[in-house]
Structure formats: C-alpha cells, structure tokens
Amino acid sequence: MPKDSSSPVSMSDIARLAGVSESTVSRALNNNPLINEKTRERIQQIARSMNYKINESARNLRLKRSHTISVVINTGCAGGQTFSDPFMLDMIGAIADKLAQYKYDLLFSNSIASNDDWHSYLMGSRRADGVIVIGQGVDDNPLRELQKLGDPLVVWGGTTKPGSEYCIVSSDNQMGGHQATKHLLSLGRRKVIFLGDTAHPEINGRYEGYRTALTDTGLGKTERQIPVSFSSESGYQTIIDLIGREGLTFDGVFAASDSIAMGAIKGLQALGHKVPEDVAVVGFDDIPIAPFYTPPLTTVRQNIHRAGELMVEKVMRLVGGQSAEPEVLPTELVVRASCGANPEYQPVQEFFQEGHG
Amino acid sequence: MPKDSSSPVSMSDIARLAGVSESTVSRALNNNPLINEKTRERIQQIARSMNYKINESARNLRLKRSHTISVVINTGCAGGQTFSDPFMLDMIGAIADKLAQYKYDLLFSNSIASNDDWHSYLMGSRRADGVIVIGQGVDDNPLRELQKLGDPLVVWGGTTKPGSEYCIVSSDNQMGGHQATKHLLSLGRRKVIFLGDTAHPEINGRYEGYRTALTDTGLGKTERQIPVSFSSESGYQTIIDLIGREGLTFDGVFAASDSIAMGAIKGLQALGHKVPEDVAVVGFDDIPIAPFYTPPLTTVRQNIHRAGELMVEKVMRLVGGQSAEPEVLPTELVVRASCGANPEYQPVQEFFQEGHG
DNA sequence: CCCTGTTTTACAAATATTTACCACACCCCT
C-alpha cells in the first residue's frame, strides 16, 4: 500500500525516519561527499523504500531554474492551425529524445502569436531555462528581442539576417536548392519554376540555391518564383491558378517542401499533365510518405534527427553559460521518380539499401 | 531599461515600492476582494510598469500543483522512433491549443518505455497535475496503474477493456470500420482484406466494424486480417509479400490508417495492379495529404480537433476533483477516388464545398 | 469619549529544497 496520496513523502519524512537532519538527506541523495558512504546508502535505501520523489517545484525554486526547455513552432501562420507538416513532428520527436537524455523537460507551445511578448510568455515566469524555436518566421523581431534579453535561444531557421545574432541551426538550404535545381536542369529541363514563400529565410535560402543553379547554367532569365504557403492545398491551388491563367509555360517545378510538391503534382495531374514526362517535380524534406507517393517524390533530404540533437546540445551550452555557434547541416538529393531520372524506382530498392532504416 | 537580468523583480520589490506588505501585493494581483480597489489598481499598475512576472515555481510549490499536463505518445513502439504519422501532430496541436485556453502548460514526452514507472516519471515529482496519453498501446497495464494511483488520466484509445476504468476518449472505430467496409462492399467488392495490428484496441475496433459489415452482407467467411505496424513502409511491404506469396486474391483493402493505405496502394501499383480498378482501398484518419494522393484517398475522417478539446476538458475536470465520463466521437466517411466510387474526384471540389475550411 | 462592527492591511507560518556556516568528535602530534 503506497502512502496516502494526500501527503506525498517529503525530505523531512525521510529525515525523521533516518534520524538525521533534512540537510543530510539532501546531501545524501545528491551523493555529496560530505556525507559518509554508510549513512548515504542507508538514507538512499529509506528513500527508495518509501518511493520518495523529489519535489521539482521546490528544487527549482531554490536553484532558480526550471530544468525545462520551451519548444515553439513558429511557422508564422497565426492560430497554430496548419502546421501539420510531418516534418515538424519528426523534429519535435528528435528534440524530445535528446532532451530526455539530459533529463530536461520539454514544454510545448504552438499558439504563441507574433505580437506577444515572447520573453514573458516563455521565460518570464521562469517556466523554462531556454527556448528552441522551430522556424525563423517572416518577422524575426521576437527572436532578436529574446536574444537581446540574454535568454538561451536556438533557432531552426535559414541564414542569419544582419543584426540577428541568435544561434541558428539549419540545413544548407542553398546547397539543397542548388542540388534540386541542377538536377532538373541536368535532365534537360529548361524552364523550372520555384514554389515557396521567400519571406521565410529557410525558403529564401532554397530560392537562392535555385537561382544560382539557373545562372550557372546560363538560364538566369528563366527564373520564376511563386509565393505559396506551407500546405498541399496551397501548392495545388497555385498550380491550378497559374496554368489556368497562362497555360503550361514550364517543364520543371522545385517546391519548397514535400507537402507543396505533392499538392502541385496533384494539380498538374488534375489538368492532364503528366509527371514527370510533361513536368518534372522535386520537393524538399523527404517526409516519410515521399517514397510512396505517385510518382515517388524526388526530394532533398534534411537530417532532422541530427538537427534536433544539435539544437539541444547548443541550447544546453547556452543554459550553462557557454557560447554556441551556428551550424549548417548538409543536404542530400534523393532521386526517385518525380524528376524523371529514375522511372523504374520502387521503394523496396531503397529499403534494401538502407536495411529498413 | 529592463531590470538587471540577474535579479528579476519579485513581489517584495513591488511591496517595497508600493509601501505595502507582500501579502497585500499577492492579494491585489489575484484580485482578492479583501484589498481596496484603489490600492489594488495602484499595485497592479506598479507591477505592470516593472514588468513583473510571477514566479511559477514558487507559486506551484505553495499551491501544491504544477499547472501542467503531461502528454505522452504511446504507440507502443519503443524508442519513440516511428510516430511521425501526421495524425499525431494534429492531435498534439489541438491539445496544446485547448490547454493554452486554460493557461496550462503542456509537457511533452515520447520516449517513455512500457516498463518504466509511469507514475514516477509523469507525476511523481509533481511535474504535472494530470496526464493525457495518446494511444492505448498493446499493453495497458501502465495506464491501469496510473489510474489506480488516482492520477488524473485521459486516454485517446479504443474500447474499454474489462478492468480498465480510466477515462477514454475515442473515435467510434467500429462505426468507422463499418462505414469503410460497407462502402467497399456496396461498390461490389467481394473479397476485402483488413490491414492493421488488432493488438491495439483502437485498431481492433476498426477490425470489429469491418467484420460486422462482412457478416451483415453474408460475407463473413471472406474475412482476412493481416497485422501491419503504423508506417507506410509496413503497408507497402505487407502487400508485396502477400501478393508475392499468394497472388492477387482480393479486390478491396481497408487499411487501419491513411499512412498504411498509401503504402499499400504503392505496393499494388508496383506489382502492376490498378487502384481502384483492380483493388479498391479505403484508409482511416483523413490526414492532410489524403486528397492529394494518387488516387485521392477515400478514408474515414476522425474529428481530431474535437477529440483534443474533449480530452483537455476531461482532464481538467479530473484535476479539479470532478468525474469524467468516457466519450465516443462519430466518424465520417469521406469518399474520394481510391475506392472507385468517384473517379472524377478532384480536390478543388472539396475545398469549394468547405470554403477552404 | 468609548464601544462595536466593518474595512483594510500587516504578520507569520507554510510549502520542499539547497547550501554557507558552524559545531562536535576524533585522532595524531607535540
């Protein structure tokens, strides 16, 4: 029979049972060398037998910390409605796993508005010791503000803007954009459009890579960027509208995310255009469904797991008063069928190669 | 100029500035009627001007609570690697939004193993006032244990097992399975197989619906269930293996999730079978990508948003010492093209109908 | 002016933990 739940066991209970003072219990449980090994063992034994669990509120109060990191999804779209991109969940999972290694808690927020006071909301009441923000957003003023106040902050984002000195971890978006676009061009495509909202720094990096690939090939004049938000609907509707207005004026699409790419492909198919024969499409992210789409999606893979780990490591350094440098992760082009390079592609090849991941 | 960050402003600072005692400040900030309206106004004004934020650790310590709810993803697959089903993120988002309304924090856990002591981990150190578990899992002993210890607990799951008295919110999985299967049968399919692991109660409910639909139609003998885990890979591989072994012995597939359904469709296509002509497929969840898959996926929609709201409402009741009843949400069949009923389906129809909802 | 009753505010205890400082005992050396 466990203790009465109305009075959970506290340090003073242990102290009374062990016949020592509370401070001794505290030191014993923290393996403080001031305490004799024998007493320490005895006290820890009593604590175990009473199923004692330290009260984190009290400890955090005394130690002026929270042992918690806030994780914020910051896609810019207010209300937090439409962030169901699978990419996000993978990222949060990776962060959660790594934080658990550090025995830190993960406080999740998604409905934080751009005009809120982020410092007050995330750090002000000492709810968290540090913040990880996923997505740099269109307006990074809240992030700058956080950084200026000295809050430990790591951002998953794009390139550093001038005056933004917070620690950014990101994929090499320019490299990814370049890989994707060069690949399309190398397959003979001559009019490749870019689908994505360049107001987001991470998207803008992909756009830059796209542009340099075009100019490298002497096709700089054919550049065309169309702003699209982060959903499949948006990709679909944009393609329908565009072709409805102008006809099919392009033979390649580089989409800023896999979700957008899939919407775009559906739009092309709806209008009777074949992918990849008429239009080749490349996405970004390599979400889990990508190999199983029709056609299987050629895309740029980001190392989400490593990214999550890195962000946690860096935010822990900042919490500990150390410095943390920005870091850029390489991307990898995954060639499947939607680009036209690999019409025979079947997922099974991939899983044999990778030993089922 | 904000205060020196090394000494955040506390109640005693406000008290000194206002020339009153700390207790008066506390009551004033909590709008306690014991405090004269004029002093209250004055104190709140001072607090605002000093950018005062209450220290939640201290408050929680004093009030013996944490103002936090733990949310656990419990798909049973240890390590927390493969839960990137978009369904999960939608659910967590819905829960987070609703918790924010209550001004409660969301503590996120995913790497909790089945053999851990859930109570210690989630509640023991007073980290959370209650727990929401997403997924009943194959083994619900940890959940029973939590409930027996009196922890406020709400579970997203399937049907109640005998002896499990925790509060369950769920979709009407039997209804959904019945809708899906009956739909396939009404389209003339005569050999429909079920893809999913019935060890999970929620999946088992869908399987029950599938079975009753078959027996209702006199096709009970044709029942066939194949265990598949929660990923597209698994759906794909299962179909490849099955047809490789036995040839195409079925003309319909009801998959326990959209991810599985998409993997299965890809497997069928890989072997040269047409969907929906040769085999009709229906999924479950209506994830955002479903309308944009090829063919657009016929599926059973769950009201995730309402589910998240309900779970939060119920867990708050439990935290407040009230009771909370289980609740079952109706499902809705969404007919697109993968079942063969609606070959002309295009996403745009849907979005016009729903006003881009 | 005093008594009563009401309004307003102060005092102090309580929450569970950590830690700087102090005290006691013991042993060895002188």
Place this chain on the structure above:
DNA sequence: AGGGGTGTGGTAAATATTTGTAAAACAGGG
C-alpha cells in the same frame, strides 16, 4: 594533555509565493 586538523552532520537562512489570523484604522451611535 592540549591544540590543530579532518571528517561528519546539524542549524538556519534563502528561494517566492499564498493564506489564516491578528491587528490597526475608521466610522457611527450612544
């Protein structure tokens, strides 16, 4: 035998808040 170091463990203060109780201030009626 006393002094100084060392190994232990206790005392009390500190963290920021809430709340029961006491007390002061104040008004009104006799």
